[in-house]
Amino acid sequence: MSNERGTTSSLGWKELYLKEDWWAIYLGIGIVIVSLIAFLNGSSVIKALAINPGGLKWSSLGQLMDHFSANIRWYALQLFSWLVIFGVSTRILGIKTSQFLPSFIILYVLSIIMFAIGGWVDAPKYNLEPPLVALIVGLVIANVVPLPKWMDAGFRVEYYIKTGIVLLGATFPIALVVSAGPVALLQATIISLTTCLTIYFVATKVFGLDKRLASVIGVGGAVCGVSASMAIASSVKAKKEDLYTSVTLVVVWALVMIFFIPFASKALNLSPGDAGAWVGTSEFADAAGFAAASAYGRMAGNENAAIQAFTLMKVIGRDMWIGIWSFVFALIACLKWEKEECGVKPSPMEIWWRFPKFVIGFFVASFFMTTITAGYSAADFNTLVKPGLLMPIVSLRTWAFIFCFLSIGLTTRFKDLKAAGWKPFGAFTIGVAINVVLGFVLSVFVFGGYWSNLGK
Amino acid sequence: MHGRCISCRFFANDPALIEATFPGLNVLSSAYGSVRSDAGICSRHEFFLSSWQRCRDFESGDNEGKDALLPVEKKLIGYSIGFGAVLLGILVWISYTFFPTGH
Known part of the structure; x- marks a missing residue:
């Protein structure tokens, strides 16, 4: 809700409905509560609504068609439900509904095709993992078919992944968060500091780049890709070109890592937990990392372990650093780089303003569901709670992730990316190399015994 | 300043x-x-x-x-809450109509 000048006044409480992080929490927790109410009342409506063809193991097109014709009304109702919850929330965020609806319908149809490919009995034989297939299909469409820019209204990568992460929290035992949190934070601290300082010093001392650009690409490589770059750029008053450069570097390297880490992990025969932690340490964005972790987890036969390790490392470990780096660099910029120009010191509240709030939803969902399900015996949990409550939530989470993976591809138009320049590319690439090697050593050797036990 | x-x-x-x-x-x-x-x-x-x-x-x-909230924002929030309530009603109806054995 901005004025004619394109400015929204100070957010304050408005953040509660003008930021997608909060909407991801509302949707995620809302879905969990509705699922719980249905489960407690013995209704299987959410189970039916959470349908997807991913687990069919079909071997002939006839089987697949039979499934769709038998469940067409549930798919129609499911599409309607997604349209309503995402349509209303994106409208409030300020995205045009007339643009969101047609593009989301296309996204939904493509997602069904991705699930169907994943449900083919021979899919694992050809490495047709839905996250990677969705990404490649999206990339091909976006760069071969001239999709109009307005269609990006429905390809909301971050919104879908945040909603999926909150739903993931509902199936994530809080005990695991508590026990694994310190290890994840320690590993994240080592990697965040090492990568950021490497890129920063190589950029400034070796390549002679501007400090602001160095800090923007340094934190982008160390913490959370484009989101972190955006936060740091605004904290240090970077030039627009600095952010262009970082966006290009992060997108290109993140796409490379989505494929490199899973296939390298396969070649090295890593456990899903180790590989998930490696992805969490060395991939640049949550969305890209979930694609990589999910793909390798499926290849290795334990998607849950890879996703759990990735989530602990990236979402809980590294993402926490965004606000801290923003505040530190804002202070440095204000007190050291522009003493005369700066009229006001940054507030420590910067850490909270920049905090990725959807993580709160993850914790709330985890705590809530762990508490609710604690009263069931192991037998009841496996025969009642798991199929009746948790599996539908897992299915809806998978839908949100597939929307996200397709959207990554569909929004990546290589010709639109600005050239980064070889010096920033060199500095960032050296940081990436150190990050990948250090991430591997930490995930497999230093803390490997810990990560490999996840999901067992 | x-x-x-x-x-x-x-x-x-x-x-x-x-x-x-x-x-x-x-x-x-x-x-x-x-x-x-x-x-x-x-x-x-x-x-x-x-x-x-x-x-x-x-x-x-x-x-x-x-x-302060703009009038259009207030209207949007009002519509959203109302719409959500109606959808919840539809969900309950579907639940009772298509899954009567569960009740």
Whole structure:
């Protein structure tokens, strides 16, 4: 809700409905509560609504068609439900509904095709993992078919992944968060500091780049890709070109890592937990990392372990650093780089303003569901709670992730990316190399015994 | 002391505008997320910066202090709550109609 000048006044409480992080929490927790109410009342409506063809193991097109014709009304109702919850929330965020609806319908149809490919009995034989297939299909469409820019209204990568992460929290035992949190934070601290300082010093001392650009690409490589770059750029008053450069570097390297880490992990025969932690340490964005972790987890036969390790490392470990780096660099910029120009010191509240709030939803969902399900015996949990409550939530989470993976591809138009320049590319690439090697050593050797036990 | 960027006429932080300005930003991020806070673009200096910053070229855009909800925002929230309540009713109806054995 901005004025004619394109400015929204100070957010304050408005953040509660003008930021997608909060909407991801509302949707995620809302879905969990509705699922719980249905489960407690013995209704299987959410189970039916959470349908997807991913687990069919079909071997002939006839089987697949039979499934769709038998469940067409549930798919129609499911599409309607997604349209309503995402349509209303994106409208409030300020995205045009007339643009969101047609593009989301296309996204939904493509997602069904991705699930169907994943449900083919021979899919694992050809490495047709839905996250990677969705990404490649999206990339091909976006760069071969001239999709109009307005269609990006429905390809909301971050919104879908945040909603999926909150739903993931509902199936994530809080005990695991508590026990694994310190290890994840320690590993994240080592990697965040090492990568950021490497890129920063190589950029400034070796390549002679501007400090602001160095800090923007340094934190982008160390913490959370484009989101972190955006936060740091605004904290240090970077030039627009600095952010262009970082966006290009992060997108290109993140796409490379989505494929490199899973296939390298396969070649090295890593456990899903180790590989998930490696992805969490060395991939640049949550969305890209979930694609990589999910793909390798499926290849290795334990998607849950890879996703759990990735989530602990990236979402809980590294993402926490965004606000801290923003505040530190804002202070440095204000007190050291522009003493005369700066009229006001940054507030420590910067850490909270920049905090990725959807993580709160993850914790709330985890705590809530762990508490609710604690009263069931192991037998009841496996025969009642798991199929009746948790599996539908897992299915809806998978839908949100597939929307996200397709959207990554569909929004990546290589010709639109600005050239980064070889010096920033060199500095960032050296940081990436150190990050990948250090991430591997930490995930497999230093803390490997810990990560490999996840999901067992 | 100069005014804050948020009140300056050269400052713009509409998320759609930011995503249109930085091609590729929405591939792995979003201008609608919390991490951006209310940062925006300064068209005078071509900076991307936080709204609390100040500079000597400040020119008032009369934007500060308008934190109250706009009428259209109030209407939108009202419609959303009403719509949600109706959908909840539909869900209950579906549950009782198609899954009567569960009740």
